[in-house]
Amino acid sequence: METLEASLEKVFGFNTFRSGQKAALTALESNQDTLAILPTGAGKTLIYQLYGYRHPGCVLIVSPLLSLMNDQVDRMRISGFKRVAAITSQTGYVERQVILEHLNELQFLFLSPEMLAQPQMLARVGQLDLSLLVIDEAHCIVQWGPDFRPEYLLLGAIRTKLNQPLTLMLTATAGKVTRQEISKQLRLQPQVVTESVDRPNIFLDVENVANEAEKQSRLQALVAKLQLPGVIYFSSKQQATDTALWLQQTTGVQAAAYHAGLSGEDRFRIQQQFMTGQLDLICATSAFGMGIDKNDVRFVIHYHLPADLESYAQEIGRAGRDGQPSIAILLYAPGDEQLPLALGQSNRPDEATITRYYAHPQSFAADDPVIHLLDFYRGHGISQAAVTQLFTRREKERNRALANMLAYARERRCLRQVWLQAFDETSPAHSAACCAPGEVALDLDQLELLRQPTSETENAPTDWETRLNRLF
Amino acid sequence: MDPADLLQLLSEQQDRRLRVIENLLRGRRTVSTLYWGLRYDLLPLLNLAKPLDRGALDAPAQLLAQQGLIAGDSAEGVVHLTERGQTAATSTTYYRPITRQNWVNVDLIAARQRLLLAVQVASQYAHSTSRYYPLATDLTTRQAVRRWFHRVKGPDLATNLREALVSSLRQLPAETAAVVTDQFTGYQQPGYTVSQLAQSTNRSAWEIQLMHFDGVAQIALAAQEAQHPLHDLFQPLWAVPVSRSAQQTLQAVEAGGDLARVARVRKVKLSTVREHLLEAAIMLPATEFPYDQVLSETIRQRFAAAVTGPIDSWQYMELPAAMRDELDFFYFRLYAIWRMKRGDSE
Known part of the structure; x- marks a missing residue:
């Protein structure tokens, strides 16, 4: 089998791993369940992408955030992984059927915990040849589990039903108690790979x-x-929305609100506006963040x-x-x-x-x-x-x-x-x-x-035809 | 929906039921909703705000009532504009779509999704980029746009599409053309959200959506031309605004069956046949419905003699009992539709 570095070079075009990535992959390669606690931005997804590339079968990723999942699927397609799909409660009936028909051909499958907990889905997934089970945002087992996402508590039993596949747990933050709780819930003794937070x-x-x-x-x-740019977090959607407007009007900063109440289309535009620098400030709830790659916040x-x-x-x-x-x-x-x-x-x-x-x-x-x-x-x-x-x-x-x-x-x-x-x-x-x-x-x-103080490069207003021309 | 948006959907002359308007917007397609949609001249709005919550019009209605702009039976949710309300509704520069008569014939929601993704794909293609985040949309849209793109891609795509869009948008008010353009996502242009556009134009979010629908319909109309770059993408979205089973019933009736026989042949209840026919009568132009066959000259004359005054004031229960025994509510309703389709709006 080619070295991890050779795979990295081939798939992503990088020469070196970021810290933590290699340790996690090495543990997985020696068939060791792994809990990787790596800071945001450390490239946690690369670990299972590369593992999926190196081993036959399907990588099953359980992820708690619906919007994040679709985002992940898009990213993977952009990086050249085409056999990727996600099924969540938001996936339409037709789309779900199409994915289920082609389940055996998938290299990566993203499921929400609720979806995986459904007996029929679990039966279908049980028939797959799983190379790796990934529990993304594993801290949710502890932080969200009993309050919001009881299905995360079933993951231990589910994992047993799936014949205890090799398991990778990913999180950015987990103290000692959280780590113990994750291991206990999932009924395993993982190797812990950790970097300083x-x-x-x-x-x-x-x-x-x-x-x-x-x-x-x-x-x-x-x-x-x-x-700038910056992000302000709120606990309330309404306050995020109102404050974005108020700050835009009173400070002249280009601001917008981002929360789970927006349509998918508008969330996409706000994210892209922030990435391209059209927006300087996001007033957000906790829905914002996971999956956003902006380096200069x-x-x-x-x-x-x-x-x-x-x-x-x-x-x-x-x-x-x-x-x-x-x-x-x-x-x-x-x-x-x-x-x-x-x-x-x-x-x-x-x-x-x-x-x-x-x-x-x-x-x-x-x-x-x-x-x-x-x-x-x-x-x-x-x-x-x-x-x-x-x-x-x-x-x-x-x-x-x-x-x-x-x-x-x-x-x-x-x-x-x-x-x-x-x-x-x-x-x-x-x-x-x-x-x-x-x-x-x-x-x-x-x-x-x-x-x-920036030199005000006030763009001269252009008419719509010019703006339309620019698109093409 | 803001109070100002609701104001535009109400009338000074006619009592209107809030629940009917809500059901129209949410696409709850019962014959009763469609009938009153026709009476209110609001059928073009059918399906256009599916995510609207049940009861979403109650709060804006309350505000309008507090301001003295509407009156009526608020417990029943039946309201009309007051004189002040009428003045307020007509004096504003509220957006009035110009393509609205075509809206029931095309799936505007799907067309909008397809248009946005097609523009994004063509724009990125024109700039030779293949790595970008596609707009998140449903599978049917993605597949339709993918098939379309593989058929039409080539060196002329961007130019053809741009020229086609410009020519359609030039037929709309300049402000609408701008709002439609600014929703597009493409190369280095994320586009603007509905609320951003509402803020910058000083209009309501619903008006912005009306502008979008106007733009999409204008483009879809032009795309009926076989040479139009979006022809293949949009053509399947034009459809007779009548459900498939109602169309089948209508064909069976036109082929010369009385209603009871059609019910037997189609293995449905007589009441279902009648519902299908009412749906077709409401949604189709007078020339496309066999009134002479279903609503005979004799029946029309009997109703003409029995009912007077504005259509909305007619009451089936006020007809003589003997007449009611003989003529089902179906004929009463169909007669009203026939009168409306002939232009007797009173």
Whole structure:
């Protein structure tokens, strides 16, 4: 068999692997289940693409984000892999039939966990010759599983039904607890390949503000000064939309909102506008990011407090992929922890609800997500006591994760240390170039992140015929 | 849909049911919806806003009512424009599509998808790029455009397509031509989203979509010409706006069967045959429906003597009982359609 380097050269035209890629591939080549924890932008997909190229059979990728999956399929087609398909709940009936008819010919198949959990689909996939099972965004087993995507919890059982194929778990962020939980859920003992999550070129900053009004004006002032392009994360679609418009009108920055409520067509245009530099600023929800390759993002601002440091690390990881100075700013007002707390609770049934549900399961409406979740557990034969215990444990974990996030927001000495500690890493010695906790003033000039006045190259307005001509 | 958009779909003279308008937009094709769509002159909007939520018109209607622009029975969702509402509706420069009469005959949603992808593919091809993100769209569209592209690609494609598009868009108002152009995605041009275009033109998102449909229909009309570069791509999207089974029923009736016999032969209920015929009568021009055969001169005369005043005020239940026993509601409805198709809009 040709060397890994020779395959890399042949398929992608690169001479060397990025760190982590080779270690993961080597482990897989020696038939070892592998958990690869590599930072955003490290090229995690290359690992299974190359493995799929080197081995006959089909690589099955389970991925939690529908929009991301179609994106991945497009990317793979662009890189020359043609036998690729994705089936999600959004795949139309006809398309699904066409894919199912040609299932045996596929080299890569992307499925959502819900789709794979369907008995018929599982039976079809069971007949395939699987070279590799990939669990993408494996942290979702822990972070999302019990609250949003119960199907991820079935992956252990599913993997057993599929005769325990060689398995690659991918994630950008996973602390010790998360790693253990992933292994436990999937019932395996993986080799762990990991790189530091630290991104030394991203300056960390927390901005304390007194209240919402002050937060807005601080945001506005930052956007007016900071070097572009940038991303601002929100917990609410409406607030992302409203703020994009407001910042565009008041700061003159070209901004747009991006969230799961947009049509696929509009999401495509916004992404492309951002990639080509037509847009300088995206006001996003967590739907934005995975799968976006933009290297020169200079800042990521969080308007709302994320629920845990792992999501935070994932989202600020979109800054500075080119290695140039960048900044991650968290705007924090006292009481900001109430929103993630409430969002977490609204997805979780309390003990009284669980009791009432188990007494009369039929009298609850399944379109309520909480009830849907309980239906799921009950349908899989999990007892009331076990479910109650599960949610209690889960609540404790979430509260602990939020407490860590809050500790970061309130840290007075070194933000990086708090951040890295959550991933069991030790931080380099603190310096002025490392971070600016809440009470420390931010010097954007010093950080070389101040926006330079650009010569206004106001494009002369062109008529539509000229614009149409340009297309061709 | 904004309140200003809804304002345009209402009338001062006619009470209109919000649910009917909503069902038309969402493509809920019942005979009742189609009939009232015809009465309201809103059939061109059939299917054009499928993702609209149920009850999506209630909030804008409430706002219009608060502003005194509409009145009526809000509990029943039956409303009409007030005098102020009428003034507001006519005084604005709200967009009025020019190709609207053709809309029911072509699948505008599919045509728009095909057009966007075809323009992107041709644009990238013209710039010799093959590595780019294609617009995310459904499989049928992708396959149709792929087949089309392999047939038409060549050194002249870009020029031909550009000239064809320019010639169609020149027939539209300049603003519409610009909005249609700016939705296109292609080489180094991601295109603009509906809300970006709405913002830059100061129009509602729905108006932008109406402009897009106007542009697509204009291009589809030109593409009926066999030499047009998009002819093969668009031709399958033109269709008689009547469901296939209703067409079969209509053919069987035209071939000379009475309705009960057609029902037996086609193995459907008599009521289904009647539904099919009403659908066909609503959707087709008067000349393409066998009124003389189905609605005899005698029946017409009897209705003419029994009903008076505007069509919307006619009530089947107010006909003499003997007449109702003899003539099903079907004939009553068909008579109203016949009168409308003859131009008796009252």
